[in-house]
Amino acid sequence: MADGSALSASLDLLAYSPPGWGANLLRGLGNTVLIALGAYGVGLFLGTLGAFGKLYGGPLTRDLLGLYTTLVRAVPELVLILILYFAVTDLVNQALLAMGYERIQISGVAAGIMVLGVVQGAYATEVLRGAIQSVPAGQIEAGRAMGMSPLLVARRVMLPLMLPAAIPGMANLWMIVTKDTALLAVVGFNELVQESRQAAGTTKAFFTFFMAAGVLFLCMSLVSNQIFARIEAWANKGTKRGGI
C-alpha cells in the first residue's frame, strides 16, 4: 500500500485548492488557534481574579472559589462543555425572552471560548496562586512600606517576581487549551479535528487526514514551546542561574 502512487494520492488530497482539502484543514487550524487564544485570555482573566480572591478574599469568597476549582477540575471537560453550552444558551435566551427580545443562537466560537475559558480559569487560579505565594512576603511588605498603592505593588513587585514561577504552569495550560479545542469537534464545531474528520469521511482517507491534523497540532505545540522558552528566558532575566 505504501508505494509511490498511494503517497502521491495522499498528497493530492492534502493540496490547497479544491479537489484537495488543504484549505479546509488550514481554516480549521485557524479556528483552533482563535478559540485557544480566546479561551486562554478568558482563563487568564478568571485565574487572576480567582488567585487574588483565594489569597486575599474573605472566607466566603475563598470557599466559593474552592468549590469552583474543585468542581471544574473533577468533571470531564466534555461534560462541562455540554452542561455549560446548554445552560448558558438557555439562560441567555430566557433573559432575552423576559426582556421581550427574540431567541438567539449562540455562535460556536463564542460558546467554545467561554466554556474552555471557564475550565482554564480553574486551573489558572491554582497556577497563579502558587506563583503569587512564591513571592517573598518581605518584598511585598517593603513595597507597601515605601507607600506604594496595592496596584503599584502588584505591577512593580508582585508581577515581575511571580512570573518565573508562573510561566511553566501557564505554558502547560496553553498546551492543554490547544488540545482541548479538539473536544469541540464532539459538539460539531468546525475546528481542526472536525474539519479533518469531515474531509476523511468524504474521501475515506481517514489515516491521511488524521495524520495531517496530528502533524499540524505537533507543529503548533513545537512552535509554542519555542515561544514559551523565549518568554521564560525573558522573565528569568536578572535571576541567578545554576545551582539550587
Place this chain on the structure above:
Amino acid sequence: MSLADPIRRHMPLRRWVLAAIGLGIIAYCALALNWSWLQTPKYQGMILQGVWNTIWILVVTMVLGFILAIPIGFVQAAGPWYLARPAQAFCTVIRGTPLLLQLWLLYYGLGSLFPMYPWIRESDLWPILRQAWPYAVLALTLSVAGYEGEVMRGAFKGVPQGQLEAARAFGMSRWGVFRRIWLPQAVAGVLPTIGGETVLQMKSTPLVATITVIDIYAVASRVRQDTFIIYEPLLLLALVYLTIAGVIVALFAWFESRLPKRIA
C-alpha cells in the same frame, strides 16, 4: 492543627449556610427535575454497565500505561541516547497532539487500513480487532505512557545519587539496585502526581464514547437522545465523575499515608 486547637473544632457559620444552600440546590434538582427515566430497568442496567465500563477502562489503561511509562522514563533518565531519543520523541508526539485525534487515528485510520490485508482478516485476532474497545484501550494506554513517562523521567532523576551508590556499595546487583532502591524511591516521590494524573485520565475516558464504546457518557447521551431530557442525564454524569474523582483522591491519600516517611 492539634486537638486542642479550639477554632478548628466548630464549623464556621458561613460553611453551614453554604452547606444549606448546597442541600437546597440538590433537593431542588431531586424534586423539581425529571428523573423518571432513572426508574426504567432498561436505563438502570445501562447506567450500571456504563459506570463499570468507565471504571475498568480507567484502571486497565492506568496500570498498562504506567508499566510502559517506567521503561520510557528510565531510558530518558539513565539510558543510552539510541533509547532515550525515541522515548523522548514518543512523549513529545503523545503530549503534543489531542487524545481525541489519537483515538480517531487509531480507530478510523487503522480500522480502515486493516481490512485491506487478507491475512489480518483471516487471523484469530480479527473478531477482537473489529470491535472498538481495543482501540480505546490502546489509545488511552499510550496516552498514559506518554504523560507518565515524562513524570517518571523526572522521578528517576530525582532519586539521590548517594542512595544508588550506597546500594552498590552493599554489593547489590544492578538489577537489585533498580528493583529495591531506584524504582521504589522514584514511585514514592511521584505518588501525589500520579493521583492527579489518574483524575485527568478519568476525565479523558468519555472520549471513548466517540468511537462507540458504551461508557457512562455514551449511556447519558443515549438517554438524552431517547427521552429529549437535556440536563438531568448531564447532572447524573457530573455526579458520577465527581464520585469517581473523590474515590481516586481518597485512594491515593491512603496509599501515601501507608508509605514510610522519615520524620526529622
